[in-house]
Amino acid sequence: MHGESFRVSVEVLENGFSVEVPDMEARAKKVADAKKEKGRSPDYMPYMGDCTKKFAAKSVKEVLSLVKASLGQIPEHEYDAAFAEVASASK
Secondary structure, eight states: TTTTTOOOOOEETTTTTEEEEOOHHHHHHHHHHHSSSSTTTTOOOOOOOOOOEEEEEEHHHHHHHHHHHHTSOOHHHHHHHHHHHHHHHTT
């Protein structure tokens, strides 16, 4: 799944923060539903537009906790090999 985009947003409000993180469950459901569709390419990636969750946080510590949990769910293992390949080619 190349070209995936994961966006994390933190907005400062008058009385706290608004935190928006990727909704990994909704993303997985969209991918699974797309795979069930007949005639679709196995590489087809559905539009992920609004697959996000919004939270309210009252402190920076709470914001960091939400962001850290979200970042821990992003599939970085797919990118480790690609990064290693590029890094070794540039030597």
